[in-house]
Amino acid sequence: MSFICGAGSTNVDLLYSGMKRIPDVGEELFSKDFSLKLGGGVPATLINLARLGINTRIATSLGNDIFSEFAKKEFKDAGADVINMYSGNEIPLTVTSAVILEKDRTFFSYSGWGKTNANADEVFYNTAKGSKITLMQTGEFIEVYKRLKAEGTILVLDTGWDDGLSFEAYSDYLELADYYTPNRKEAIKITGEKTPENAAEKLKKYFDKVIVKLDSEGCIGIEDGETFTVKSIDEFKNVDSTGAGDAFLAGLCYGIYNGYPLRDSILFGNITGGKSVTAIGALSAYLNEKELLDYYNKYKK
Numbered sequence: 001m002s003f004i005c006g007a008g009s010t011n012v013d014l015l016y017s018g019m020k021r022i023p024d025v026g027e028e029l030f031s032k033d034f035s036l037k038l039g040g041g042v043p044a045t046l047i048n049l050a051r052l053g054i055n056t057r058i059a060t061s062l063g064n065d066i067f068s069e070f071a072k073k074e075f076k077d078a079g080a081d082v083i084n085m086y087s088g089n090e091i092p093l094t095v096t097s098a099v100i101l102e103k104d105r106t107f108f109s110y111s112g113w114g115k116t117n118a119n120a121d122e123v124f125y126n127t128a129k130g131s132k133i134t135l136m137q138t139g140e141f142i143e144v145y146k147r148l149k150a151e152g153t154i155l156v157l158d159t160g161w162d163d164g165l166s167f168e169a170y171s172d173y174l175e176l177a178d179y180y181t182p183n184r185k186e187a188i189k190i191t192g193e194k195t196p197e198n199a200a201e202k203l204k205k206y207f208d209k210v211i212v213k214l215d216s217e218g219c220i221g222i223e224d225g226e227t228f229t230v231k232s233i234d235e236f237k238n239v240d241s242t243g244a245g246d247a248f249l250a251g252l253c254y255g256i257y258n259g260y261p262l263r264d265s266i267l268f269g270n271i272t273g274g275k276s277v278t279a280i281g282a283l284s285a286y287l288n289e290k291e292l293l294d295y296y297n298k299y300k301k
Contacts, residue, residue, distance in 0.1 A: 007127075009111065012037075014097045014098065016034055022101070134154070178209075221266050
């Protein structure tokens, strides 16, 4: 059975919305609305893929705390297959309090990611072995990615922002990745170029297929020597951009998984990423496979 896999921290978000400002020290303000939701990251991308009908496996760390129990139920409801790499008594996931203001957001987080059992590498490898696509994270599991690459698994890397982002710092991961999905800021940082267009050209030295996300302006792609831009979907109105990158990655991987050209795969990503920003929370707004294909047929020309 073909599937997509990845390992990463489970994130739980406590979302406070409808506030006019952040309280100062010693103040207490009440939000108009509150919700508890799964946050972004590799598990969020895999949940979005499961909602699109793709078989997925998530290697993560879950404990016996109330946040882990909430996450377990959310994973089950999404139809994602979860393999736990932790058996201790601490909180092994990331918990974030997010205050959603009218034009901005602020976050307070605790991260328990890194709490795994001693055999986490082997557990992840056995989980991912045979996957068609595996999502990569930097800073861990490099030996697992090497084994999967040798066995023919497609590796997709999304580094996220890092002040030390450079080809030298992440060379081990970049050399293994088949696809790398930086946004505008990340692409400029890692290449040392001044524009996303120049950054995309420089990335051609490292990748046969280049992707640079341009946020609301769409996405640059390069395939078979052709450079193109796939526009964002204007009908999706931005309410909260939390998780948009994870949702984009899900759509992109849906296209790669099903053998679509890069331009079409990026369009899938723009659709799933665009839909995700229409509600508060990383996983609140999403599409099933039929809805995604309907949008694809509407916008592919």
